[in-house]
Amino acid sequence: MVLALARQQNKRVKVVGGGHSPSDIACTDGFMIHMGKMNRVLKVDTEKKQVTVEAGILLADLHPQLDKHGLALSNLGAVSDVTAGGVIGSGTHNTGIKHGILATQVVALTLLTANGTILECSESSNAEVFQAARVHLGCLGVILTVTLQCVPQFHLQETTFPSTLKEVLDNLDSHLKKSEYFRFLWFPHSENVSVIYQDHTNKPPSSSANWFWDYAIGFYLLEFLLWISTFLPGLVGWINRFFFWLLFNGKKENCNLSHKIFTYECRFKQHVQDWAIPREKTKEALLELKAMLEANPKVVAHYPVEVRFTRGDDILLSPCFQRDSCYMNIIMYRPYGKDVPRLDYWLAYETIMKKVGGRPHWAKAHNCTRKDFEKMYPAFQRFCAIREKLDPTGMFLNAYLEKVFY
Ligand SMILES: Cc1cc2nc3c(=O)[nH]c(=O)nc-3n(C[C@H](O)[C@H](O)[C@H](O)COP(=O)(O)OP(=O)(O)OC[C@H]3O[C@@H](n4cnc5c(N)ncnc54)[C@H](O)[C@@H]3O)c2cc1C
Known part of the structure; x- marks a missing residue:
């Protein structure tokens, strides 16, 4: 009708x-x-x-x-x-x-x-x-x-522990073998990484989260500090390092039904880009992103850069078409809805993603047009x-x- x-x-x-x-x-x-x-x-x-x-x-x-x-x-x-x-x-x-x-x-x-x-x-x-x-x-x-x-139906155990970018990138294959659902969060303007393993378990539901810091004060404080950093962008590196120390610096374990472990609350408004690149390009791309931030101190990047891995497939417009892929998700928060300058970061990231043969997530920000997609998708x-x-x-x-x- x-x-x-x-x-x-x-x-x-x-x-x-x-x-x-x-x-x-x-x-x-x-x-x-x-x-x-x-x-x-x-x-x-x-x-x-x-x-x-x-x-x-x-x-x-x-x-x-x-x-x-x-x-x-x-x-x-x-x-x-x-x-x-x-x-x-x-x-x-x-x-x-x-x-x-x-x-x-x-x-x-x-x-x-x-x-x-x-x-x-x-x-x-x-x-x-x-x-x-x-x-x-x-x-x-x-x-x-x-x-x-x-x-x-299955239960998952989620284990989160701190590491460094160098360690994770040097041992990527080993991490991928160790955990069925491996991902990691890199905290830009630092070497800090939080590794997240999720694996099948028979253990009963449990959580070692620090509810006070992780879910109450921590997030309110983060939003407030990010808002202050809109006037003093130089604070962003310090904020990333402080929150790594506060929230991600110890080992944590959570066990529960799979759908309760896979999903989590995204608390703040944010801008986001998420490209899939060939898995073997992970190290090159992340190191280039890090070098770009170091060379351009005026470009600020909120945490985390979330790095995930996905098997290749045969779906015509899947970003993982015919290749195992690494998704590299970058964000810039909008504290209390306020827009934060991000275009230099966005542009530098997109340039790196294109250079290593990336394909953007269809539901997230990108500047690609038909000409790009013709090259990206066989x-x-x-x-x-x-x-x-x-x-x-x-x-x-x-x-x-x-x-x-x-
Ligand atoms: C907080 C948050 C977290 C997210 N986390 C992730 C993540 O971890 N991984 C990830 O890949 N993405 C993530 N996303 C993106 C999200 O998964 C996708 O945008 C997804 O498409 C949203 O589903 P939806 O039902 O809202 O789709 P919509 O936004 O409503 O639609 C998506 C597309 O599908 C079309 N569509 C929807 N239903 C139909 C239908 N029945 N028939 C025809 N066309 C239809 C729409 O026209 C549109 O083109 C996240 C988004 C948010 C807001």
């Missing part, structure tokens, strides 16, 4: 899930379809360990349903207030070099196209569209349902051909996607 009206009135249509994408990939000045009411679990196949859901279901609502059946998703991003259709649309990822981005957990989906046809897509049915639609950018039609491959033309066939008039485009496709 909405699509028919859009055709009639020559309007564009944007489908949104949680609306949590920091880039304007989910924005429109045309019609907007919010998927909030398409939020049911349709089928749980305990034998195959697969769940079929309506695409608007929030992962936060899916987890308890999976818990009831003794199932879980093998990997998640940092937040669960996002939808099944949305996380696959933007190529959401977490960490774990044996694990792909979340879209690799999709075994089937249904897609309502611009002309009103419903396509069932999987490896065995409309396989070409399936290869494209698992990272769909919201430009192929309305994802109605998603079938996800699950695993038996299957870019294939995706474009599928999109043009499914949506010849560009009904599902918006300003963001025009930069990608024109």
Whole structure:
């Protein structure tokens, strides 16, 4: 009905899930379809360990349903207030070099196209569209349902301990082997690193977090100090080192159900970039970023630079297409909503990411256009051909996607 009206009135249509994408990939000045009411679990196949859901279901609502059946998703991003259709649309990822981005957990989906046809897509049915639609950018039609491959429910132990950038970069392969879901946080303007291992465990839920510092005073103090640093940018290096000492300087352990360990609260407003680079370029890229900050003391960088690892896949517009990848996520907070100058940092980071063959996260900030994507993605033309066939008039485009496709 909405699509028919859009055709009639020559309007564009944007489908949104949680609306949590920091880039304007989910924005429109045309019609907007919010998927909030398409939020049911349709089928749980305990034998195959697969769940079929309506695409608007929030992962936060899916987890308890999976818990009831003794199932879980093998990997998640940092937040669960996002939808099944949305996380696959933007190529959401977490960490774990044996694990792909979340879209690799999709075994089937249904897609309502611009002309009103419903396509069932999987490896065995409309396989070409399936290869494209698992990272769909919201430009192929309305994802109605998603079938996800699950695993038996599991608990994770998270162990956090301090290290240095040199140690982690010198021993990257060893860290990747030691922990199934390894990631680390680098504190710019210092050598400090917080290593985070997450691994299967049979231990009961427990936490050694210091609730007072970690979750109460610590974060209020951080926001206040970051606000002061908007007048005195030279303080940022000191703030990064102080908070490493305060919050990350000891060993901590947490055990819980996997979805409670994978996700965490992102407390402050922030700007963010997150590129996927070939895994073997991790050291070169991080050292170059560090050298750039040392050579340009006026460029300030908030902590953390979050470094995660992901297995390569065969999804046409996945940033991990055909290569194991390292995601390097940089942030600049906006204390009390105040904008902090970031363009020099952003530009230097993007230059390094491009130089080492990076591809930007679709849901986060970047300045790339079609010319860049043609170079970055070997299957870019294939995706474009599928999109043009499914949506010849560009009904599902918006300003963001025009930069990608024109
Ligand atoms: C606090 C926070 C933490 C985050 N952490 C991570 C992280 O750890 N890793 C990571 O990779 N990303 C992360 N992100 C980014 C986030 O995972 C993605 O932006 C994700 O796409 C958001 O899901 P959503 O349901 O809000 O999607 P939306 O923002 O609503 O939509 C994303 C895209 O999918 C399209 N879309 C959504 N639903 C449908 C549908 N049913 N049919 C067709 N198109 C649809 C939209 O048009 C848009 O193009 C984070 C974001 C925030 C705000």
